Amino acid sequence: MTFLAARNIVVSRSNKKVIDNISIKIGPGELVGLIGPNGAGKTTLLKSLLGIVKPTEGSVYLNDMSMKTLSRNYVAKHLGYLAQGAPCYWPVTVKNIVELGCLPHTYDTKKVDGFISNMVADSMASTGISDLQLRKVTSLSGGERTLTMLARCLAGQAPLLLADEPVTGLDPSQQIKIMQLLKSQVSSKSGVVAVLHDLNLAAKYCSRLVIMAKGKIHADGMPATVLTAQNLSKVYGIKAQIRYLDGQPIILVES
């Protein structure tokens, strides 16, 4: 069981508090949606939880051990990162990218010989990109690239997956496919945190929503609890109506 926690972290940049005293706990068994307006600090919070951004005050704890004391390899084995825009700087093949996900495991001599190639094949199969494995990543569509990066994360077998806007700008069918894949990753041993912009997608797939505004957590709980017209108006400055369809909240934004 892997637990990730931030305790009273503050992240300041040029005297401005991007993250203002946040405490949050992430664990397996849930798909957490991190929502909020632009500039709320969602990406920064995600990066702080991953250890990419060092908090100015406070600490992040992985399995109750401070990130500062942990080796990069230990963190890499427990946390997976899907970056915004699925960046890839060289035209390498899909298979190469997925193989990169196994980097944290390359020095583990205890693992069986075919371990990496098995992991790569399995994760490509579960994301449905096995046919694309010899294609150059730079020639793929946005959705295919995200699937590739997702396969990469899966190949690394990290129990907690942190995704930054995984479905932004993708076609609806791609969005649904990816959200379904993310949801399928949730189990008793693994969890997902995703930064999302689409409130309806967030409402539909996430078991827990965290709304951020101005560097603080505004609300944290089940979608039904968190998605109220009041919260939305305060955080986004919009007037919204919440309807329910089959027990799922649907947000209709009024002009």
Next chain:
Amino acid sequence: MEHDNKSPVAYFPYPGLLFLLAALVTVLFIMSVFWGTVSIPAITLLDVLFGDNSPSAIILRELRLPRAILALAVGASLGMSGAALQGLLRNPLAEPGLIGVSGSAALGSVIAFYSGLSVTYTLALPVGGMIGACFSVGLLYYLAGRDPSILTIILAGVAINAVAGALTILALNLAPNPFAAFEVFFWLLGSLTDRSMKHLFMALPFIGIGVCFLLSTSRGLDALTLGEDVAFSLGISIKSLQARIVLGIALAVGASVSVAGVVGFVGLVVPHLLRPFVGYRPGRLLIPCALGGAALTLAADIVVRFATQGPELQLGVLTSLIGAPFFLVLVVKTRREGR
């Protein structure tokens, strides 16, 4: 960046590539030792082994052999440094001269020489070059700050090159030797002519250490394909990676420049040519580029012996004549592909 989705060269087997390049280097090395303005019979090799002092043996042992080994080492340094730098900066237009190493090494060598240090200690020249290169690395870290980003490194490199160039000219003006500017003009253009075993023994250890540093970055460079943040999340320490690359380049290129002058564009041309053969994977590019750089430099060094009737053509001039148009084509191509 690429024209088709399934380019056949992506399937080129890695061991096969290494073998071919190694074979090419071996052939060129043998040619370099036995070809020259004076023809040496192959039997002389035995003379060399038995310590004979016939003129042919002396030429082989004291002139050809150090020259060929230096060409190999310098070429390997430049090729691998170019590949590493392009992997780090994720830009195919990067070159070791870019981060100011060549310029600072040249400055260090010029100061060591014209101050008279190398009169007392002949080897002060290479040492000065490496100190100059290391100094540029230190300055680079200072300018780039605690959290070095790629853009800052490039800008710092431009600044260092400008300062090093100006200080070199100043040093030449202040030198007591009135012919200093004339003499060093040829040296700066890059040359392996009339180098001796001494140069070899001084430069080779540092080139070796630098190459080792660079080889250790292979995995990190592959991870950098996904960007710094993702690479970090995969367990790669970006700072350590940058430090090893910059230090490795400073040592390898610094030592090379101090002995051979500025031989440009090898670190640009070779990675670009070999990249498709390794499937564009930056980590895999390191060793092939070392071999490719060695091959290119050996070949160029053979050509300069026969290009002109009089004094030999400068090695750096030849590599620039090949490399500069290549660079321009690359710039046009890159712009057209909108990267």
Next chain:
Amino acid sequence: MVFLNSCLFTEKIKNTIIFVGLVFFSSITTVSAETNPNKPKRIVSINLCTDQLLMALVETERIISVSHLSRDPSISSFSGSANTLHINYGTAEEIYHLKPDLVLAGEYSKKNVVGVIKELGLNIVTVEVANSLKAMRSNLLKVAAVLGEEAKAKILVSKIDNLFLSKNTYAEKPVAIVWRARGLTDGRGSLVHDLLQAHGFRNLSEILGRGAVGNINLEQIIIARPELVIIPDPKQDYPSLSQLLFKHPALRSLDRGTKPWLRIIKIPEWGLICGGPQVLKAFEVLASARLDLLNNKQTR
């Protein structure tokens, strides 16, 4: 009154004729200075080589200025004297202010400066580069005539004539070469070539087919194995990249021991730059070197 006037008038005419005659006469002298019996007393030289000629032939009282290069002991054999003289940087303005009655320039002095000096009406004589002993001889005579020092020149000319004569008196002629920075050598048609032959050597540069200015690299020297390699010795003690070539272990290893494969001797750099009388002095060392070589051959 009329008589007085006519006398004065005649006087005037006479003076005018004399004056015109003088002007005419002096204009003739600027064209053909050789016939001028008056030695020039304010001489300026703007070229290193003409400096050397000048200082060899003329006492310093008549020299107003020499080029700044003459103070460098590595390239000037008269640097001691030059230190007490005024130096110039070869600009027309400088020279004009010195008010010389003779300016000496070299063949490769800046053409625009020479042109301006001529236009300013100063007496300027250009001396060509000497690329043979013959040329050195004629240069000496020409400059000596201009300077009014034919007597001094005669001594030097006789030295040159002796060298001409001795050329064919040698039975054994070892092979030598003058080897400059970057491998430059002087083959047939150069002053160095004449001097080598005059001192009883064969010139390797000519043997290898090089022209007046040629190139031989280290490998070729080693294979050709001349018995004597003459390299420039900068008297000044500053670091020089070109000197590194002459210190190469390959060359040094052949110069070592009781049985050297070749011998290296040094000639001051000022003996290899200009074709003046100082060159004769510098090359005198070849005579003893040749004898040493021949003696060593016999004892080997």
